Amino acid sequence: MSELKYKRILLKISGEGLCGDRGYGIDTVELENIARQIAEVGKLGVQLAIVVGGGNFIRGEKLSEAGLIPRATADYMGMLATVINALALQETLERAGQPTRVLSAISVHSVCEPFIRRRAIRHLEKHRAIVLAAGTGNPFFTTDTCAALRATEIQADVVLKATKVDGIYSADPKKDSTAKLYEHITYEQVLREKLRVMDLTAITLLMERKLPLVVFNLKTNGNIMRVVTGQNVGTQIVPS
Numbered sequence: 001m002s003e004l005k006y007k008r009i010l011l012k013i014s015g016e017g018l019c020g021d022r023g024y025g026i027d028t029v030e031l032e033n034i035a036r037q038i039a040e041v042g043k044l045g046v047q048l049a050i051v052v053g054g055g056n057f058i059r060g061e062k063l064s065e066a067g068l069i070p071r072a073t074a075d076y077m078g079m080l081a082t083v084i085n086a087l088a089l090q091e092t093l094e095r096a097g098q099p100t101r102v103l104s105a106i107s108v109h110s111v112c113e114p115f116i117r118r119r120a121i122r123h124l125e126k127h128r129a130i131v132l133a134a135g136t137g138n139p140f141f142t143t144d145t146c147a148a149l150r151a152t153e154i155q156a157d158v159v160l161k162a163t164k165v166d167g168i169y170s171a172d173p174k175k176d177s178t179a180k181l182y183e184h185i186t187y188e189q190v191l192r193e194k195l196r197v198m199d200l201t202a203i204t205l206l207m208e209r210k211l212p213l214v215v216f217n218l219k220t221n222g223n224i225m226r227v228v229t230g231q232n233v234g235t236q237i238v239p240s
Contacts, residue, residue: 005230054081075139105137162218167235
């Protein structure tokens with residue numbers, strides 16, 4: 001068994017990570033690939049909490065821009081989209097051999113449990129993966145903020161932010177060929193340089209709680225395993 005650097009992780013996956021090149025909905029190939037990588041890590045004994053976004057169906061802020069639907073309502077619609085993604089991930093994880101529970105911040109009792117901190121920790125101790133749906137349960141907060149909050153609540157060792165790029169760059173690498181990939185960076189530098197990693201609320205919370213954050217490319221097979229076993233992958237943001 002590989003030596004683990006982290007025993008309890010919170011993995012943040014965007015809704016777009018589930019939809020592949022189509023840009024919407026759920027791509028079963030992408031879903032199975034993500035579930036397989038997560039299940040492989042679970043077999044090492046890592047305790048797994050996953051926060052999933054809903055942007056492959058609805059983005060509350062964008063939906064409300066037209067003025068027809070108030071932002072609060074649009075955000076609740078986005079929360080329901082995360083429940084759809086969480087249920088899909090749960091079923092696929094269990095097919096891959098990883099026992100899983102979905103815990104929702106809003107009441108959807110027919111299909112998932114309510115988020116209760118002590119219950120969530122108990123599931124982790126029994127090596128059930130928990131998929132945390134519906135964000136914080138409040139409008140105007142992103143699923144990035146949810147990831148930071150839940151990681152603090154469950155006392156995770158690290159937050160892993162899965163993206164489509166290799167880490168954090170000094171500029172957009174698609175627009176600037178001289179953009180530099182950071183391997184290690186501090187939260188203060190993220191704030192000072194206004195690097196687009198997570199929203200300000202999430203970054204501030206992680207910085208205050210001194211929780212490390214690793215930003216990495218989910219599209220590269222095996223990267224979750226590499227991170228939890230201490231290999232140098234993506235960008236590591238560490239408390240100063």
